[in-house]
Amino acid sequence: MSTPPTQPPGSPVRPPAAPARPAPQGSAAPAAPQRAGGGFAPAARAISPGDLERSGAIVSTITKVFQSRVVGQENLRLSLLTALAAGGHVLLESVPGLAKTTAASALASSITGSFARIQCTPDLMPNDIIGTQIFNYGSGTFTTQLGPVHANVVLLDEINRSSAKTQSAMLEAMQERQTSIGGEVHRLPEPFMVLATQNPIEEEGTYVLPEAQMDRFLMKEILTYPRPAEEHEILDRSTAGSLTGPREAVGTVSLEDVRFLQQMVDQVYVDPAVKRYIIDLVFTTRGSGPRPVPNLTQSVRVGASPRGSLALMRVGQAHALLHGRDYVTPDDVRALRYGVLRHRLVLTFDALASGIRPEQIIDAVFHAVPMP
Secondary structure, rough: OOOOOOOOOOOHHHHOOOOOOOOOOOOOOOOOOOOOOOOOOOOOOOOOOHHHHHHHHHHHHHHHHHHHHHHOOOOHHHHHHHHHOOOOOEEEEEEOOHHHHHHHHHHHHHHHEEEEEOOOOOOOOOOHEEEEEEEEOOOEEEEEEEEEOOHHHEEOOOHHOOHHHHHHHHHHHHOOOEEEEEOOOEOOOOEEEEOOOOOOOOOOOOOOHHHHOOOOOEEEEEEOOOHHHHHHHHHHHHHHHOOOOOOOOOOOOOOHHHHHHOOOOOOHHHHHHHHHHHHHHHHHOOOOOOOOOOHHHOOOEOOOOOOHHHHHHHHHHHHHHHHHOOOHHHHHHHOOHHHHHHHHHHHHHHHHHHOOOOHHHHHHHHHHHHOO
């Protein structure tokens, strides 16, 4: 992920000087037993070494498949892997041609499950996504035809080109993990992951996702241009005929492996001090917290909701597991902070007019809140 732009002169948000790291403020956390791991690991192992090794093998296989199809984009790979392990959905945003669709299909090809791609257009109807009932004239009965959303990995290409009614139907399926067709409820498969893409530079004929609907996505990743060496490798792969896929199969993981990975994320230990750190961060985005950011309310109209707290913790657990640990540290919370929070902050008109970006606000919040 590219480094956020520096704060423009006259910006309402001015991060305070870097504070020391005192003990977390607020209500005292319950006393924890003595343990290793910088004080954040449990007294007893939360996950057995064998399960950690299996989780590492699954992550390694998915990584190899991704790297065989996509050049560079390491932040994107980490975000997609983390969201898959956490059981969440990802919103991808970039200008055209930066491998959003390729990355989504690469992730899907690493899993031996079903994959569906939906090209969103203004005339796309909810029934085109969730399914419909078809009348059989021979038997005089209705039969249910499930829509493409009933797949393990669903790619919603250019979600902002579909109408608000269609977006609502899709986002409801993402939240409830089920669809209702003709009064009958159909559960979505497990695991279930949605990767939605949108183009920020073409506004004509689009329906912008409301903030309340974007909050349903666990993460929002913004793709950047590749480096010169990476773009050179893209050209090399194109001339070698291996740009769209490797010549030899890399390997796949089963749906059972993905479910196992998600179960292991549930078992990753989160220390009370880390939970308190997450709470302080989220409350600071709302203009309060242990050390409020000066003039934050001039730039942020609405801070992160409790869903933001849950997302920070869940992503921290997944990030820890991906790096071979069974406990969360404050660095795990900080690692993917932009992806978790950038779409959960509603900026004021003054902030937007001044060119302030959500990443600047997030940096100011994390700078103000002392780490445990």
